[in-house]
Amino acid sequence: MEKKISEKIRYVGVNDHTKVIFEGMWPLPFGVSYNSYLVVDEKVALIDTVEAGFEKEYLGNIRNEIGDRKIDYLVVNHMEPDHSSLIAAIREQYPDIRIITSAKAVPMIKGYHGLTDNIHAVKEGESISLGKSSLAFYMAPMVHWPETMVTYLEDEKTLFSGDAFGTFGAVDGGIRDSEAHLCGWLDKSENCFAEFKSEMTRYYSNIVGKYGQTVQAALKKLSGLQIGRICSTHGPVWENHVADVVSYYDRLSKYEAEKGVCIVYGSMYGNTAEAAKSLAAELAKRGVKYAIHNLCTENVSFAYRDLFKYDTLAVGAPTYNNDIFPPVYNFMYGVCARLVRNRKFFAFGSFTWAGASVRLLNEMATKQGFELVSDGICFPQAYSARKCDMAAVADMMAK
Ligand code: FEO
Numbered sequence: 558m559e560k561k562i563s564e565k566i567r568y569v570g571v572n573d574h575t576k577v578i579f580e581g582m583w584p585l586p587f588g589v590s591y592n593s594y595l596v597v598d599e600k601v602a603l604i605d606t607v608e609a610g611f612e613k614e615y616l617g618n619i620r621n622e623i624g625d626r627k628i629d630y631l632v633v634n635h636m637e638p639d640h641s642s643l644i645a646a647i648r649e650q651y652p653d654i655r656i657i658t659s660a661k662a663v664p665m666i667k668g669y670h671g672l673t674d675n676i677h678a679v680k681e682g683e684s685i686s687l688g689k690s691s692l693a694f695y696m697a698p699m700v701h702w703p704e705t706m707v708t709y710l711e712d713e714k715t716l717f718s719g720d721a722f723g724t725f726g727a728v729d730g731g732i733r734d735s736e737a738h739l740c741g742w743l744d745k746s747e748n749c750f751a752e753f754k755s756e757m758t759r760y761y762s763n764i765v766g767k768y769g770q771t772v773q774a775a776l777k778k779l780s781g782l783q784i785g786r787i788c789s790t791h792g793p794v795w796e797n798h799v800a801d802v803v804s805y806y807d808r809l810s811k812y813e814a815e816k817g818v819c820i821v822y823g824s825m826y827g828n829t830a831e832a833a834k835s836l837a838a839e840l841a842k843r844g845v846k847y848a849i850h851n852l853c854t855e856n857v858s859f860a861y862r863d864l865f866k867y868d869t870l871a872v873g874a875p876t877y878n879n880d881i882f883p884p885v886y887n888f889m890y891g892v893c894a895r896l897v898r899n900r901k902f903f904a905f906g907s908f909t910w911a912g913a914s915v916r917l918l919n920e921m922a923t924k925q926g927f928e929l930v931s932d933g934i935c936f937p938q939a940y941s942a943r944k945c946d947m948a949a950v951a952d953m954m955a956k
Contacts, residue, residue, distance in 0.1 A: 558729065558730060558731060558732060558735075559732075559736075560618070560621070560622060560732075561620060562594070562732070562733065562788070562794055563713055563715075564593070564597075565596055565597055565598060565690065565710070565713060566594055566595070566596055566597075566713065566715060566788070567592060567594065567595040567597060567622040568592065568593075568618075568622075568732045568794070569593050569595055569603075569615065569618035569619050569622060570590055570591050570592035570594070570607055570615075570618070570732075571590070571591055571596065571607050571608075571611045571614050571615055571618070571709065572588055572589075572590045572594075572727035572728060572729050572740070572790050573588055573589050573590070573591065573608060573611070573727065574588040574727055574740070576588075576608075577587065578697075579639075579725070580764070581762070582840055582856075582858070583725075583759075583856070583858045583953040584856050584858055585642040585725060586741065587725065587726040587727060587739050587740055587756060588725075588726065588727030588740055588741070589725050589726065589727060589791060590726070590727050590728045590732075590791055590792060591605075591607035591611070591639055591640060591790065591791070592605070592607045592723075592732075592788065592789060592790045592791060592792075593605050593606055593607050593615070593640075593743045594717060594788050594792075595619065595622055595623060595628075596687060596690070596692065596710060597622070597623060598687035598688040598689055599687060599688025599689065600629040600630065600686075600687040600688055601623060601626060601628045601629055601630075601687075602626070602628070602629065602630040602631075602632055602657075602685075602687060602692060603619070603628050603630070603631045603632065603647065603654075604632045604634065604708060604717045604777065604788070605632065605634055605640045605641070605717075605719070606633065606640060606641060606642065606643035606646075606647055607639070607640065607642070607643055607944075608638065608640075608642050608643075608837050609638065609642035609643065611643075611645050612643060612767055613638050613894040615643060616646070616650060617869075621955065623864050627651060627653065627654075628647075628651045628654050629653075629654065629655065629687075629693075630655050630656075630657050630685065631644065631647055631648075631651075631654050631655070631656050631657065632657045632658070632686075632692065632694075632708050632717070633656060633657070633658035633662055633666065633722060634705065634707060634708055634717060634718075634719040634790075635702060635704070635705050635706075635719040635790065636656075636658075636662050636665040636666070636669070636702060636704050637702060637720070638669070639790075641665075641666075641669065641670075642718075643675045643890070644656070644666060644669070644672065645649070645670040645671075645672065648670075648672060651717065653675070654675070655675050655676075655677060656672070656675065656676040656677065657677050657679055657685060657692075657694070658676065658677075658678060658679070658704070658706070659678060659679065659696060659704045659705070659706045660827070661698070661703050661704035662678075662704035662706075663676055663678050665704060669926070676815065677714070679694040681694075681695060681696050682694070682695065683898070685748070689880065690710060690711070690712045690713070691710075691711065691712075692708050692709065692710055693708070693709045693711060694706050694707070694708055694709075695707050695709065695778060695779070695782075697719065697721065697771075697775040697778070697828075698771060699700070699768050699771035700720070700721055700765065700768060700771055700772055700775050701721070701764060701765045701768045701771075701842060705719050705720070706719070706955060707719055707775075707779070708942065709782055713785070713786065714782075714783045714784060714785035714786060715784075715785065715786040715787075715788060716779065716782065716784050716786070716787050716788065716824055716908050717788045718787050718788065718789050718790075719789070719790055720764070720765065720789065720790050720791065720794060720912075721765075721772070721775065721789065721806065722757075722761050722787050722789045722792075722802045722803070723757075723760060723789040723790055723791030723792050724753045724756045724757035724789075724791055724792035724793075725756040725757075725760045725792070726739040726740065726753060726756040726792060727739075727740040727741075728792060728793055728955070732793060732794050733793065733794045733796055734750065734793040734794060734795050734796055734797050734798050734944055735749070735796065735797055737749050737753075737792075737793035737794075738752065739753055739756060748798075749793055749797070749798060750795075750798040750801045750802060750805075751873055753792060753793065754805070755862065756792075757792070757802070758807070758809070758862045758865055758866055759858060759859065759861070760791065760792075761806070761809050761865065761867040762809075762861040762862050762864060762895070763858050763861055763862070765771075766861065766865065766895035766896075766897070767894060767896055768810075769809075769810040769811065769896065770810075770896075772809075772810035772840045773807075773810050773811065774805060776806065776807055776810070778804070784799055785800065787799055787802065787803075797845075799918035807939045809865060810900075812865075812897055812898050812899045812900075813899065814865065814866060814868040814899070814900070814951070815846070815866060815867060815868065816846065816867070816868055816869075817845065817846035817847055817848070817867035817868065817869065818836075818840055818845060818846070818847040818848075818867055818869040818870075818871055818954055819847070819848050819850070819860065819863040819864050819867040819869070819870050819871070819874070820836060820837055820847055820848065820849040820850065820871045820872075820874065821849075821850045821852060821860045821863075821864075821870070821871070821872050821873070821885070821888055822834050822849075822850070822851060822852065822873030822874065822885065822905075822906075823851070823852045823853050823873070823874055823875070823882045823883075823884040823885040824851070824853060824873070824875065824882075824907075824930050825877075825882070828907040828936075828938070828939055828940045829873045829874065829875050829876070829882075829905070829906050829907045829940070830851065830873075831940040831941065831943050832873055832905045832906070832907070832934065832936070832940050832945060832947070833849060833851075833867050833871075833873045833905070834849070835940070835945070835947045836871060836905070836947045836950060836951060837849045838947075839947045839948050839950070839951030840951050840954060840955070842951070843951055843952070843954075843955040845951065845954055845955050845956075846867070847867070848863040848866070850863065852884040852885055852887075852888055853884055857884075857887065857888050857891065860888055860944045861888075861891060861892075861895070863896075864892060864895075864897060864900075868899070868900060868901060869900065869901040869902070869903070869930070869954055870892070870900050870901070870902050870922075870924075870927070871902075871903040871904075871905070871930075871950075871954075872885060872888070872889065872902070872903070872904050872905075872918055873885070873904070873905045873906050874886070874904075874906045874914040874915075874918060875907045875908060875914060876906065876907070876908035876909075876911065876912050876913045876914040877914070879911060879913045880912075880913060880914070880917065881914045881917050881918060882906070882914060885918075887915075889918065889921050892921075892925065893921060893924070893925055897925065898925065898926050898927075900922075900925075900927045900928075901927065901928045901929075901930050902919075902922040902927035902928065902929055902930065903929070903930040903931060903933060903950060903954070904919050904922065904933035904934075904935075905933055905934040905935070905936075905945075906918070906934075906935060906936075907935075907936055907937070907938070907940060908935065908936075909937065909938060912936075912937065914932070914935070914936040915932075915933040915935035916935070918933070918935065919933055930950065930953050930954060931949075931950060931953065934946075934947070935949070
């Protein structure tokens with residue numbers, strides 16, 4: 558892979574094709590990249606590190622770029638271990654390296670790595686000189702951890718953004734958005750942003766989703782900077798699509814969504830599944846965009862992606878223990894935890910002797926501020942034996 562982003566900026570990150578589940582929860586069908594960068598001037602700065610297990614490849618990438626030159630600074634924008642695991646390994650290789658980070662990261666570095674010396678906690682807007690160029694630091698708390706900050710290389714109008722504007726998906730071959738492709742994705746596009754958009758949505762919704770308000774605050778702060786390039790910690794380096802990714806983050810963090818229906822259901826004996834498919838069929842007849850997710854057979858990650866994509870959420874759950882069927886309850890818990898708003902909502906589900914799930918789903922949705930499309934459809938026993946009017950529900954959703 559071409560490592561030179563510019564004369565000064567070199568990519569030294571790695572691609573992970575072996576991890577199956579990220580953060581112990583989220584599938585990685587296309588892998589993931591852990592991005593790290595060198596800024597090479599009279600002094601050398603390393604921006605973030607990578608996940609444990611990649612020491613040999615990572616240190617090799619660094620040496621391939623700067624040989625035996627020393628590294629003066631390690632900038633730690635974010636302490637989540639997919640980027641901070643190798644801080645101690647870097648300090649071992651480069652004993653004089655000065656760690657530059659936020660005040661909130663200092664105790665985390667001690668806690669994770671036992672390091673306390675030669676660490677400088679920067680203040681908002683502070684900068685360090687690398688010679689001809691300098692790096693400036695801006696706090697971005699709760700995007701999506703409290704210690705997060707971003708680093709700005711002014712003379713190249715480059716933002717090292719941490720996880721912000723990142724995406725799932727490994728990036729072998731080329732890291733810049735003019736050449737990057739999502740590994741394993743069959744439908745290669747000329748438009749890198751279009752190719753990664755689905756995995757960016759999944760990354761945002763799964764990991765950052767709760768923090769819309771603080772993402773908005775960070776976007777507002779960064780709007781004062783001229784940004785011509787974004788070097789995130791995951792996914793392509795954005796050069797041609799800076800405006801696309803910034804405006805998409807703006808939309809996602811405002812919980813804005815396109816017209817369409819995200820149908821999410823769980824089913825024990827196929828009756829709630831039949832209702833979900835019936836709704837999907839009625840939406841298809843009307844040309845309404847929809848996605849359908851069975852939580853009994855797929856990871857909830859993809860349902861969260863489409864929750865953030867579409868403006869209407871239809872949730873189906875049988876009644877179980879006089880409550881919501883647990884896989885669906887877990888999903889709804891995550892919807893509420895992500896503070897999702899601006900959604901229309903429809904609940905449906907089967908029961909055998911006492912129906913509770915639809916009422917309880919509606920209660921959760923109402924508490925969340927969602928607008929109910931209808932009172933929902935709660936049906937006893939077999940769906941096929943009931944005259945449930947999904948056509949009328951689809952009509953309301955098509956409006
Ligand atoms: Fe990619 Fe929040 O770590």
